[in-house]
Amino acid sequence: MSPQLTRRELAQLAGVAALAAPFSRHAHAAPRARVGLAALPAEGLTPASARAALEKALVGATNATSAAAAVRALFKPTDTVGIKLNCLAGRGMSPRPELVEALATLLGNAGLARHRIIVFERSTRELRRAGFLPGDHDTYRCLAIDNDYDAEPSTSGSIGSCFARLASTTCTALVSFGVVKDHDLAGISAGAKNWYGIIHNPNKYHDSNCDPYLADLLRHPLVRDKVRLTILDGVTAQCHGGPAYRPDATWPLGVVAASTDLLAADAWAWRVIDAERTRRRLPTLAAAGRPPRWLATAHQYGLGVGDPSQVEIVGA
Amino acid sequence: MRRRQFLAAAAASLLAGVPRLASAQWSRPPDRHIEGREASWYRQLPDRRVECQLCPRACQVADQERGGCGVRENRGGVYYTLVHSLPCTVHLDPIEKKPFFHLLPGARALSWATAGCNVECKFCQNWEISQFRPEQVASTWLPPEELARQARNAGARLLSATYSEPVVFWEYVRDTARAGRALGVRTTVVSNGYIAEAPLKEVLPHLAAVKVDLKSFRDSFYRQVVRGELKPVLRALEVIRAAGVWLEIVVLLIPTLNDSEEEIRDLARWVRGNLGAEVPLHFSRFHPTYRLTNLPPTPVATLERAHAIARAEGLEFVYLGNLPGHLAANTLCPSCGQLLIQRVGFTVRENRLRRGACPACSRTIPGIWS
Numbered sequence: 127m128s129p130q131l132t133r134r135e136l137a138q139l140a141g142v143a144a145l146a147a148p149f150s151r152h153a154h155a156a157p158r159a160r161v162g163l164a165a166l167p168a169e170g171l172t173p174a175s176a177r178a179a180l181e182k183a184l185v186g187a188t189n190a191t192s193a194a195a196a197v198r199a200l201f202k203p204t205d206t207v208g209i210k211l212n213c214l215a216g217r218g219m220s221p222r223p224e225l226v227e228a229l230a231t232l233l234g235n236a237g238l239a240r241h242r243i244i245v246f247e248r249s250t251r252e253l254r255r256a257g258f259l260p261g262d263h264d265t266y267r268c269l270a271i272d273n274d275y276d277a278e279p280s281t282s283g284s285i286g287s288c289f290a291r292l293a294s295t296t297c298t299a300l301v302s303f304g305v306v307k308d309h310d311l312a313g314i315s316a317g318a319k320n321w322y323g324i325i326h327n328p329n330k331y332h333d334s335n336c337d338p339y340l341a342d343l344l345r346h347p348l349v350r351d352k353v354r355l356t357i358l359d360g361v362t363a364q365c366h367g368g369p370a371y372r373p374d375a376t377w378p379l380g381v382v383a384a385s386t387d388l389l390a391a392d393a394w395a396w397r398v399i400d401a402e403r404t405r406r407r408l409p410t411l412a413a414a415g416r417p418p419r420w421l422a423t424a425h426q427y428g429l430g431v432g433d434p435s436q437v438e439i440v441g442a
Numbered sequence: 443m444r445r446r447q448f449l450a451a452a453a454a455s456l457l458a459g460v461p462r463l464a465s466a467q468w469s470r471p472p473d474r475h476i477e478g479r480e481a482s483w484y485r486q487l488p489d490r491r492v493e494c495q496l497c498p499r500a501c502q503v504a505d506q507e508r509g510g511c512g513v514r515e516n517r518g519g520v521y522y523t524l525v526h527s528l529p530c531t532v533h534l535d536p537i538e539k540k541p542f543f544h545l546l547p548g549a550r551a552l553s554w555a556t557a558g559c560n561v562e563c564k565f566c567q568n569w570e571i572s573q574f575r576p577e578q579v580a581s582t583w584l585p586p587e588e589l590a591r592q593a594r595n596a597g598a599r600l601l602s603a604t605y606s607e608p609v610v611f612w613e614y615v616r617d618t619a620r621a622g623r624a625l626g627v628r629t630t631v632v633s634n635g636y637i638a639e640a641p642l643k644e645v646l647p648h649l650a651a652v653k654v655d656l657k658s659f660r661d662s663f664y665r666q667v668v669r670g671e672l673k674p675v676l677r678a679l680e681v682i683r684a685a686g687v688w689l690e691i692v693v694l695l696i697p698t699l700n701d702s703e704e705e706i707r708d709l710a711r712w713v714r715g716n717l718g719a720e721v722p723l724h725f726s727r728f729h730p731t732y733r734l735t736n737l738p739p740t741p742v743a744t745l746e747r748a749h750a751i752a753r754a755e756g757l758e759f760v761y762l763g764n765l766p767g768h769l770a771a772n773t774l775c776p777s778c779g780q781l782l783i784q785r786v787g788f789t790v791r792e793n794r795l796r797r798g799a800c801p802a803c804s805r806t807i808p809g810i811w812s
Contacts, residue, residue, distance in 0.1 A: 214506060249577075251475060273578045279569075279733060286564070286733040310491065310504030327573055329512040330562050330669075367489055370506035 159387035159431035161394045162186025163442030166225075167380045168361045176224035176382075177231065180357070183384035184232075186440035187355075193232055200354045200386065201299055203237030208297030209266070211247045212304045212320045213256035218371035220256035221303045221359040225382060229303070229357065230265035244269055245303075246292050248323045275326045283342030287325035293348060300352040306360040306379060306395045308368035308403075312336040313411045313418035315369050316395035317356035318388070321349050335416050341423035344388060350429060356391040358383040363395075365402040377402055381442050389430030390437045392421055397434045476576055478522035481514055482613050483641045490519035497560045497609055497637050498674040511610040512575040513558035525556035525611045529589075530571050530581040537600055538788040540632050541763055542690055543773060544722055544809025545651050546600065547783055548790040551630065552593035555605035556581070556614065560636055561670040563657065564733040565696060572606040573732075586614065590621035600650070604632035612641055619648035635678040636670045642681055650810060651688035654679055658693075658700040659709035667699060667734075676712070683717045688810050691717075692724040692763065695740045695748055706748045710755035719758045720808040725749060727764035746770070759808075775800040775807070782807060 164182035166175060181193030190196035201207055209229065213220040226245055233243050243266040247253045250260050250270040260268045275288035276295075293300060302317040309315040311332045319336070321343055322328035331339035343349060360383055366375035379398065385391040396418055400410045411417050425432030483495040490505040494514060501509035503516040513525045532554045537545055540553075557579045559572035566572055571579055584592075593601050601622045603615045608631045619629035628650035635654040646652075654675070658664060661672040682689050691713065695701045713721055725748045728740045745762045749770050752760040762770035766787045773783040780802040784792040794801050798811040 275578075279573075281733055286562075310502075310507065326575075326578060327512065327562075329508045329510055329575070330573070332507075332510065367505070369504060370490070372505075 158436050158438045159385060159390035159393075160187050160189065160438050160440050161387075161390050162188070162384045162440050164382050165380055165442050166361050166382050168378055171222070171224060171361065173224045173227060176222065177228035179382045180225055180228045180384070181232070182441055183357070183382045187384040187386055189440075194235060197232045197236040201233060201236060201238065203239075203242075205238065205299045206242045206244065206297045207233055207238060207299045207301060208292055209243070209245045209301045209303050210293070210320055210323060211245060211253070211256065211258065212302075212315065212323065213247045213252040213258070214323075214369055215305075215307070215364075215371040216255045217257050218373065219305055219307055219362065219364055219368075219376070221305060221357075222361060223257050225357070225359055226258075226303060227263075227265060229301070230263075234265050240265060241267060243267065244292065244297060246271060246290075248272075271324070280346065280348075282346035283338060285325070285331055285339050285342045285346075287327050287343075289326075289346075289348055290324040293324040293352070297352065299354050300349070302353060302356045304356070304358050306358050306363035306383070306398060308364055308366050308375065308399055308411075309416075310368060311416060312340065312420065313416045314392060314396050314399055316358055316392045317385075318344055318392045318421070318424070321353075324348075335419050337419040338423045340420035341427055341429070344424050344429050345427050350388070353388055354386065356383075356385050356388070358391050358395060360395075360398070363398065363402070365399050365406065366408055387430040387437075389421060389424055389432035392418065393432050393434040393437045394439065396421065476524045476528070478515065478517075478524040479526050479613075481521045481523045482616075483638070484514075484521040486519055490516070492516050492519060492521045494521065495638055496612060496641050498671060499560060499636075500638075508575070509560075511558045511560045511607075513556065513610050523611070523613055524576045525558060526614045526617075527583055527585045528556055528576060528581045529554040529584050530557050530576070530579040531555050531605055532582075532584065532589075532592075534596055534598060535602065535604075536788040536790075537602070537630075538785060538790065540602060540604060540630065540653050541692065541724055541761070541788075542630065542651055542653055542688075543724070543761055543783070543785070544690065544759070544807070544811075545630065545688060546810060546812070547793050547795075549599045550597065551600035551602035552589070552596055552598040552627075553602040553604045554584075554589060554618075555603070555608075556611040557606065558610040559607035559634075560610055561607070561634055561668050563634075563668050565667070565694065565728060565730075566732050567729075568605050569732045586617040586621040589618050590625050590627055593622065593627045594625045599627065601627055601629040602632060603629070608633050609637045612637070612645060616645045616648060619645065623648065634668075634670070635675040635682075637674070637678055639677065639681060642678055643685070646682065646685040646687050649687050651690070652682050653690045653692060654682070655692050655694065656709070659705050659712065660700065663700050667696075676716075680716055683721070689717070690722040690724065692726050693748075694726045694728050695744055696728040696734070697737050697740055697744065699737070701740065701744050701748070703747070703751060706751045707755060710752040710757055713752075714756050719756050721757070722759040722761060723752055723757050724761040724763045725752070727762075729764070742768075773807070775803060775805055777805040778803040 162183040164179040166179035184193040188196040271290040304320040360381040363379040421432035557576040630651040758776035
C-alpha cells in the first residue's frame with residue numbers, strides 16, 4: 127500500500143466519517159467551512175509548482191474566481207500582513223520557502239508593498255534552521271520576534287500573556303503558515319497551534335491537551351480579528367512524535383491546504399493525521415489520550431468550524 | 443525603556459557595585475542559544491520523551507519541548523536545565539527583605555534568581571522574570587563558585603535564592619550552597635514549596651534556611667489563582683521542618699480570595715499542629731499587579747485581624763509585612779512580651795537578644811542568631 131493518501135481517501139476525510147468524540151457531546155449546527163486542497167508532491171517541487179498549488183488551494187478555500195481575487199478580497203493594500211511560520215522542527219518539518227515566497231508574491235500582486243509583507247517566527251535561530259534568512263527579500267521582509275513582546279500581559283479567558291509586538295502592533299492582518307503534524311500534548315500542530323508562537327509564555331498552557339488555553343488564545347481579539355487565512359504545508363506530514371521532526375513518522379501527504387476559517391484547516395489536519403495513524407496501526411489521537419479538545423472548545427466559542435464532519439474539502 | 447529592560451539594567455548596575463562583579467556581561471542577544479546542562483531530576487520515556495521529577499507537575503515533555511517552567515528543555519531525550527549559572531538578577535539585600543526575621547538579623551544576603559517559575563500566580567510581583575524564559579531576559583554567566591566568592595567578597599554572610607522560583611534552578615541552588623559552605627557563606631531559599639520530595643530532601647542538608655510562600659490554605663485557590671496544588675506544599679513544609687532546616691512562612695493576604703477568618707484559622711492551626719508554634723508566620727500585604735489588578739491593596743485591618751487570629755491559635759511569632767513602620771514587624775518574647783528585635787522596614791533598629799535568648803526572662807528564641 128502506498129504511504130500517500132489517494133485522492134479518494136482524501137475526499138473521504140472531508141467529512142463523510144462520523145463526528146469525532148469531542149464534538150458528539152455538544153454538536154450544534156454551524157455553517158460548513160471550506161478547506162481548499164491542491165496536490166503538491168515533494169518530488170520535483172519548484173517555485174512554479176508551489177505557486178500553482180497555492181493558487182489552487184486559495185481558490186478552493188474561497189470560491190473566488192482566481193487566487194488573485196481571493197487575496198484581494200482578504201487583504202487591502204494598506205494592510206501590513208504578518209505571515210507566522212512554524213519552524214520549531216527545523217527544515218524537515220517547516221513550511222517550505224517556495225510556498226511562502228508564492229504567498230508573498232500573491233500579496234505583492236494584490237498591491238501590498240514589500241515592507242507590508244512580514245514573514246516571521248519566534249527566533250532568528252528557528253528561521254535559519256528552517257531555511258529562512260532574516261532580512262529583506264524580493265517579495266517580503268523576514269523577521270524574528272526574538273524578545274520583542276508587549277510590556278504588559280493581556281488576558282483572554284485562562285491565558286495571560288505578552289503578545290509579540292509584530293502581531294499586536296505592527297501587523298493589521300495575520301496568516302498562519304503551518305504544517306501538518308502530530309503534537310505530543312495538543313494532539314495536532316497545524317494552523318491554530320502556530321499562534322502559541324506569538325505569546326511569551328506558551329509553556330504555561332500545555333496542560334489538559336492545551337484545552338481551553340489554545341481556544342482562549344484564539345478568542346483573543348488579536349488573533350480572532352486579525353487572522354484572515356490559514357495555510358498548511360502538507361507536502362510532508364508527520365503522524366507521530368511531534369512536535370519535533372521524526373523522519374520515521376513522516377509521510378508524503380503531497381498537498382497544500384488553505385482556509386479562511388480559523389479552525390477548519392486544523393479539523394482537516396486532525397482527520398488526515400488520524401487516518402495515517404490508523405494505517406500504521408497506531409492508536410488514534412483520541413485513543414492515545416490527546417484528542418485536540420481545544421478544537422471543540424474553540425468551535426463552541428464560535429471561532430470557526432472545528433468539527434471535521436462540517437468541513438468541506440475542495441480540490442485535490 | 444520597557445519595565446523588564448529597566449529591571450535588567452537596574453540589576454546590572456546594582457551588581458556592578460558588588461566587588462569583582464563589575465565586569466559581568468549582562469546581555470540579551472536577539473538569538474542566544476543556551477547550551478544548558480543535563481538536569482538532575484528526570485527520567486527518560488519512550489519516543490525520546492522525558493518526565494521531569496523536580497516538581498509535582500511531573501511534566502512529560504516531548505523532544506524539543508520545554509516543561510511548564512519554561513527553563514528545562516528536552517533535547518533528543520536528554521533533559522536540560524537552561525538556567526544553571528545563568529542568573530538574571532543578583533542583588534545585595536538585607537535578610538529581612540526575604541523576609542527572614544529569625545536568621546542573622548541585619549545580615550546581608552547576596553540574592554540571586556534566574557528566569558522561570560513552575561507556577562503562575564496571577565499576583566506575581568516578579569512576573570517580568572518568573573514568567574519569562576531564560577532567553578527572554580538579560581542574564582550573565584555566574585557559576586556557583588564565583589557566586590559564592592562574590593558573596594564572601596561583598597561581606598554577605600548569606601546567599602539567597604529568591605525573586606523568581608528557586609525550584610526551577612534547583613541544581614544551581616544545590617551547587618551554590620555547596621560552594622558557599624566551603625567559603626563560610628550559608629545559603630537560604632525563598633520558594634513556593636512546590637517541589638517533589640526527593641530533590642527537596644537531597645538539597646536541604648546544604649541549606650541554612652527556607653522561607654516558603656504559602657499562597658493559601660485552600661486547594662481551590664492554588665488551582666485557580668496559582669495553577670498549583672496545596673497538598674505538595676504542605677508536605678514540603680513538613681519535610682523542611684523535619685530536616686531541621688530553619689523555616690519561616692509567608693502568606694500574602696489578598697482581599698476576598700484568601701483572607702477569610704476561617705481560612706486563616708485553619709492555616710494557623712495546621713502550622714501549629716504540624717510544624718510547631720515557634721515557626722514564624724508572616725502575613726504580607728497584597729498590592730495589585732500582573733494579572734490581578736482588579737483588587738485593592740489588603741486593608742491594614744485585615745492583616746491585623748489575621749495577626750490576632752494566628753496569635754490566638756497559639757503561634758508565637760506572627761509578623762505583618764509590606765507595612766513599613768507597623769509594630770507587628772517587631773519580635774517580642776512570647777513568654778514575657780519583652781521587645782527583642784525592633785525593625786523598621788527592612789532595617790533592624792535594635793537587637794536585644796542575648797545569645798539567642800530574651801534578656802528579661804531568658805526564654806530561648808528559636809532561630810539562627812550567630
